Structure formats: structure tokens, C-alpha cells
Amino acid sequence: MVRDAKVNQVILIILDDIRAEHLFDLINKGKLPNIAEIAENGIKCSNCVTSYPAITFPCYGNIVTGSYSGYFPKEGNGTPMYHWVNRTDPPSKSKKPPFIRNYSDRSQVLKINKDIGKNVKTIFEQAPEGNMLSSFCFLYRGAYFTVSKIVSDVEGIFKNISNGFENPGMYFSNNEVPLISVGYIMHTDDIMHEKGFEHPDYINLIIECDKYLGSLMNTLKKTGYYDSTAIGLITDHGNFKANKVYDLEPFFQQKGFIQYNPKKGTGDFDCNFGSVGFFNFPGDTWHHHPSIRQMQDFKVSGKGKQEFNLFNTLWKIPGVKYMYYRDDKNKPEKGIIHIEYLEKSSGKKRHGMIEYRGFGRDQQTKYTFEDNDFYHYNDDEKSAKILDNKFHTLDEWLDATNHIDFPIIIDQIPRYFKNPRSCDIIISTLEEYGFNYDHGVTQSASPYIHDIGLRKCMIVPFIIGGSSEIPKIELKFCKTTDMVPTLLELLGIKPHSSVIGNSIFNYP
Ligand SMILES: [Zn+2]
Structure with a gap:
């Protein structure tokens, strides 16, 4: 354990496209017992502000780096949006016209790892050492991520992380459990766009995520890692129905x-x-x-x-x-x-x-x-x-x-x-x-x-629990870029200078 560390490992789960009010409503109705167990015994906030525009990129990339879009030749995340035209400053003299980046194209999405630029660091890159596991987190710079051993259905994404604790040798030659694991569930976003936030299939998928999180928590308990692990849960943005x-x-x-x-x-x-x-x-x-x-x-x-x-x-x-x-x-x-x-x-x-x-x-x-x-x-x-x-x-x-x-x-x-x-x-x-x-x-x-600046899009859940070392705190507000510095502080690691969010332990 690093000096000042409260936990030895962190796991971050990013669910795509769930409003804070919807998630906490399901918790209050007793439908998400495992997320509730983490939230009730740790840090919870039902008023966490995400990035604008409320779109997967920038929001999701900003969670993983703890930073925001900026003048990326000097500072900030190079990815302003889900779609962009590659213009530079000063303008390129190339005869080749600028390309259009579109992350909904599966052949382009992994380019995000280069697109964010050198002036920001993923959570994985901010740790000086240790094993890093990305379970379907597309922004995985600095982590282990392979297509062959990483399963991409919702159950699989949670199971990949369980494997990291049950059988770390499957991913890491030193056979040590991952210091930082990040799982990203985009499936909730797919169903929200297709069927809407009121649809039973959408709500049931959130309930399913809770069930798989429960299995992961059981694995951690069984292998003796639960009390030395912090589990963070956050979403990238909310949503709305256009008139x-x-x-x-x-x-x-x-x-x-x-x-x-x-x-x-x-x-x-x-x-x-x-x-x-x-x-x-x-x-x-x-x-x-x-x-x-x-x-x-x-x-x-x-x-x-x-x-x-x-x-x-x-x-x-x-x-x-x-x-x-x-x-x-x-x-x-x-x-x-x-x-x-x-x-x-x-x-x-x-x-x-x-x-x-x-x-x-x-x-x-x-x-x-x-x-x-x-x-x-x-x-x-x-x-x-x-x-x-x-x-x-x-x-x-x-x-x-x-x-x-x-x-x-x-x-x-x-x-x-x-x-x-x-x-x-x-x-x-x-x-x-x-x-x-x-x-x-x-x-x-x-x-x-989702994309507008109203609360239904901009307010997401922010939860960190698991280990009994994590204090019980209910925050009145925070922002999504606070997740990475807070998890790093729990590990006793100082965040990279590009991180704009704050550890919530430093809130007034
Ligand atoms: Zn999204």
C-alpha cells in the first residue's frame, strides 16, 4: 500500500446515458441493491455536473482524463466532440483536405487514444506503476486492452474485471491484480436512442448492470479484495425526448x-x-x-x-x-x-x-x-x-x-x-x-x-464505495472530472497537472 493510500485498487464503471434522477429513483425503489450498497456506505452525489455539450465525447473522455477540451497544442483534451473536422492552428498548408472524425464509425473510435493528445493523461497513465485493465473502455491508453480476451456484452464487461481479480495471470504476466480497472457500458446508450428512457428494456438493462456489478462485488469478497478496493460508478450524460x-x-x-x-x-x-x-x-x-x-x-x-x-x-x-x-x-x-x-x-x-x-x-x-x-x-x-x-x-x-x-x-x-x-x-x-x-x-x-445544457442532460450520478475505508459522504454537488482525482487520492497518487477536476476530499 502506498503511504496515505486508503485502498489498494480502484474499479471505475462508466454507464452511458443515464440521468442521476433516473438512477437514484431506481435505487430508492430498491431495484438496484448492489449500487445502493456502494452508494449508501460511501460517497454519493445525485447532482454531479457533466461537460457541455452533453454528448458521449467530450463527456466520457473527460471522465477518463479528468480534463476538458482546450487549446490542445498547449493544454486540454484534443477531442472537442463526437464529430469534428481536423483543422489546426495555424491552418495546415497541406493539399490534402482535413478529415472528418466520426466516433460512431467503429473503425474510427479507437483513434480517440491518439486524438486526445499528449497534454492530457488517462487515469491509467496517471499511476506511476501497477497493472491497468480496460474492460471495453475505448479510451484505454496505458492499459491492457485486447479484443481477443475482452468480451463486449454487458455481462462480459463486468466478468472481464472479475477475471482480473480471480485470475490476473490471464491478462498480466506478473500475475498481480490490476491497480486500476475501468469498465465502460455503452449498451444503455444504444437502447436509450432506440427505445427511450421510459422503455422497460432500458430500465431492465440498468437493473441487469446492477446484477452483474453484484457478481463482481461477490468475486471481490470471495477473493479477499473487497475491503481494499474502491468502486466508482458514474455516467457520461443524461438524456431527453425532443418534442x-x-x-x-x-x-x-x-x-x-x-x-x-x-x-x-x-x-x-x-x-x-x-x-x-x-x-x-x-x-x-x-x-x-x-x-x-x-x-x-x-x-x-x-x-x-x-x-x-x-x-x-x-x-x-x-x-x-x-x-x-x-x-x-x-x-x-x-x-x-x-x-x-x-x-x-x-x-x-x-x-x-x-x-x-x-x-x-x-x-x-x-x-x-x-x-x-x-x-x-x-x-x-x-x-x-x-x-x-x-x-x-x-x-x-x-x-x-x-x-x-x-x-x-x-x-x-x-x-x-x-x-x-x-x-x-x-x-x-x-x-x-x-x-x-x-x-x-x-x-x-x-x-x-442528449446534448443540451438542461439538467436532464447535464446531471449524472457520482458514487464511490466498496472498502470500509471510504468515508460516508453525501455531496450537494460535484463534477464528472472530480472522479479521477478522487479515485487517485484514494490510491495515494497525485493526479497529473492537466487534471482540472478536484478530489472531493478537498471540497470546502
Ligand atoms: Zn454517452
């Missing part, structure tokens, strides 16, 4: 917008759009981000070769409530993100601004607006106090907004836009519409999505 679904294909076709083709370097735009839309447009070339002026006078290459003001055009998409884009003069260390929003009471378009400065843990942001603030921070006594025209850190935003909609979004938006791989314009319909539109194609008519 309406809509096929966006004709909208762009009729205007002559041609989908970007990364093989040829042709096309006018690239977009992926659940209820939040991420739009990429070419500047001088597809390697360049466009200036605001270039987006105001934008000529399409398709039918009619018409000119559009892209800002006005995107506002015509049904249900759009707000829009974000970066200022032309932005630098990685300092800049402005513009917000345009529709004021509900007057139906008028208003302008707001997020100013940012600094990097990583030291990033500070300030939010200003004309008339009413879009997020309704002003309506709540606690959050209204932070609208003081001053710059604030992530933890100050967390403290002020963890209990309302759009928690920490002012901190998160600049972290996204600082990344050279981020898009040019974000718009959101805020759950009114679901489009399921990726790269020129409407993929499905399912209304079950």
Missing part, C-alpha cells in the same frame, strides 16, 4: 448547400445536429476557419450558386433558440464567444458575450448580455450573484449554477471553441426539435437524444 423530429435534408438541398467531401476538399458545410447543431464552414480553404465576414457573405457551390448570410440562414432552421460563434480576434489565451438568443417575451434577437482568459484550471470567464439573460441565471438568487461583470473560475461557476439549468455552461463553451477542431457556429433548439442529422444525412427519426 418534434424534423428532416433537415431538404432545408440545405433547396438552398444549394453541398456537404463537405474530405476526400476531394469540396463542399460548403459539414454539420452534426441532434438538438444542438455544430456547423463547420470553409474559410480561405477548408483548412481555415472562416471569419465572421466570410460567414456573412457566403456563396454556396450547389444549385443557383446563391450568396447567404449564414447567421440569418441558420436562424431559419425550425426551433432555434440560441447561437454561439467565436470572435475573429480570438487567441488561445484570451477571447470572446458571441451569443445570439431569442428573447421569449419580445420575440427579439439579443446579443450576449462570454469573455475568457487563461488555460486549464486557471481559465476564467465572464458573461455579459443585453436586457434579459438567456440562461435565467438572474431569476435565481445564488446564480444572479455571479453576474457581477467579473471573471470567474470553473469552481465558482459550479458553486453558483449546479442547482439550475445550464450549469457551468459559461465555463464550458470557451473550452470547446478554443480547440482548433471545434466548429464555427453552434445553434440549439433546446429540446424542441431533434434532427439526428449528420454529415448531410438524416440518420433516424428517434426523438431520444
Whole structure:
């Protein structure tokens, strides 16, 4: 045991796409006895704030690294989103057009291990020594992960971890049990998109996960490791049901917008759009981000070769409530993100601004607006106090907004836009519409999505238990990037300097 260590091993289970309120409701109904056993005797929080946008990447990658998207040549996670166009800073002079990354393509998903970049470290890489086991955790840099011995059904994912304790020689030549194991269950997300969060198949799958976790806990008890092991459980984001679904294909076709083709370097735009839309447009070339002026006078290459003001055009998409884009003069260390929003009471378009400065843990942001603030921070006594025209850190935003909609979004938006791989314009319909539109194609008519800044998407469960060495604590709030530093502290290991989350033991 390392000096100051409370446990000898940690296991982290990441379930995809479960709201805190749904998980704790099932616990309270007695449906998840094993998760309850861990939560009731250890650390629990039903108000853990995830990353924005509430999409598997960035959320899941940020859990595993304890960091966020950023200006990744210098700091932060290189992966801004599930889909991105590979633009660099400065723009590449290559004749080869930038590729589109799309992690829903199974042949691309393991590239995440390279994409996150060198300036962040996975939980596995943050430990100086010891055996590391990834059970279907795609972001496995620094761990043992093989396809042949790792089974990918839900029961198998838990069993792989049990094997690490029953028969470590199966994975590790030194025959020692893994110091850190991470299991990732994406199956809950698949069913949520297909059938929805109310569907019995979705709920039963969560109950099944609890059962397999129970088997893993029994293995740990039987092999004598239970009391020296911390078990963490977290999800990457919640979800919602869009009020309406809509096929966006004709909208762009009729205007002559041609989908970007990364093989040829042709096309006018690239977009992926659940209820939040991420739009990429070419500047001088597809390697360049466009200036605001270039987006105001934008000529399409398709039918009619018409000119559009892209800002006005995107506002015509049904249900759009707000829009974000970066200022032309932005630098990685300092800049402005513009917000345009529709004021509900007057139906008028208003302008707001997020100013940012600094990097990583030291990033500070300030939010200003004309008339009413879009997020309704002003309506709540606690959050209204932070609208003081001053710059604030992530933890100050967390403290002020963890209990309302759009928690920490002012901190998160600049972290996204600082990344050279981020898009040019974000718009959101805020759950009114679901489009399921990726790269020129409407993929499905399912209304079950996740990506928006409302609590139903942004609030996830945070649980750490197992060993009796873990104190019984109920946290009022925390954030997903706190999981890794907390688990590392339990192991007596100092987190890497790129970690932005805090050990929950250091909370005031
Ligand atoms: Zn997810």
C-alpha cells in the first residue's frame, strides 16, 4: 500500500446515458441493491455536473482524463466532440483536405487514444506503476486492452474485471491484480436512442448492470479484495425526448448547400445536429476557419450558386433558440464567444458575450448580455450573484449554477471553441426539435437524444464505495472530472497537472 493510500485498487464503471434522477429513483425503489450498497456506505452525489455539450465525447473522455477540451497544442483534451473536422492552428498548408472524425464509425473510435493528445493523461497513465485493465473502455491508453480476451456484452464487461481479480495471470504476466480497472457500458446508450428512457428494456438493462456489478462485488469478497478496493460508478450524460423530429435534408438541398467531401476538399458545410447543431464552414480553404465576414457573405457551390448570410440562414432552421460563434480576434489565451438568443417575451434577437482568459484550471470567464439573460441565471438568487461583470473560475461557476439549468455552461463553451477542431457556429433548439442529422444525412427519426445544457442532460450520478475505508459522504454537488482525482487520492497518487477536476476530499 502506498503511504496515505486508503485502498489498494480502484474499479471505475462508466454507464452511458443515464440521468442521476433516473438512477437514484431506481435505487430508492430498491431495484438496484448492489449500487445502493456502494452508494449508501460511501460517497454519493445525485447532482454531479457533466461537460457541455452533453454528448458521449467530450463527456466520457473527460471522465477518463479528468480534463476538458482546450487549446490542445498547449493544454486540454484534443477531442472537442463526437464529430469534428481536423483543422489546426495555424491552418495546415497541406493539399490534402482535413478529415472528418466520426466516433460512431467503429473503425474510427479507437483513434480517440491518439486524438486526445499528449497534454492530457488517462487515469491509467496517471499511476506511476501497477497493472491497468480496460474492460471495453475505448479510451484505454496505458492499459491492457485486447479484443481477443475482452468480451463486449454487458455481462462480459463486468466478468472481464472479475477475471482480473480471480485470475490476473490471464491478462498480466506478473500475475498481480490490476491497480486500476475501468469498465465502460455503452449498451444503455444504444437502447436509450432506440427505445427511450421510459422503455422497460432500458430500465431492465440498468437493473441487469446492477446484477452483474453484484457478481463482481461477490468475486471481490470471495477473493479477499473487497475491503481494499474502491468502486466508482458514474455516467457520461443524461438524456431527453425532443418534442418534434424534423428532416433537415431538404432545408440545405433547396438552398444549394453541398456537404463537405474530405476526400476531394469540396463542399460548403459539414454539420452534426441532434438538438444542438455544430456547423463547420470553409474559410480561405477548408483548412481555415472562416471569419465572421466570410460567414456573412457566403456563396454556396450547389444549385443557383446563391450568396447567404449564414447567421440569418441558420436562424431559419425550425426551433432555434440560441447561437454561439467565436470572435475573429480570438487567441488561445484570451477571447470572446458571441451569443445570439431569442428573447421569449419580445420575440427579439439579443446579443450576449462570454469573455475568457487563461488555460486549464486557471481559465476564467465572464458573461455579459443585453436586457434579459438567456440562461435565467438572474431569476435565481445564488446564480444572479455571479453576474457581477467579473471573471470567474470553473469552481465558482459550479458553486453558483449546479442547482439550475445550464450549469457551468459559461465555463464550458470557451473550452470547446478554443480547440482548433471545434466548429464555427453552434445553434440549439433546446429540446424542441431533434434532427439526428449528420454529415448531410438524416440518420433516424428517434426523438431520444442528449446534448443540451438542461439538467436532464447535464446531471449524472457520482458514487464511490466498496472498502470500509471510504468515508460516508453525501455531496450537494460535484463534477464528472472530480472522479479521477478522487479515485487517485484514494490510491495515494497525485493526479497529473492537466487534471482540472478536484478530489472531493478537498471540497470546502
Ligand atoms: Zn454517452
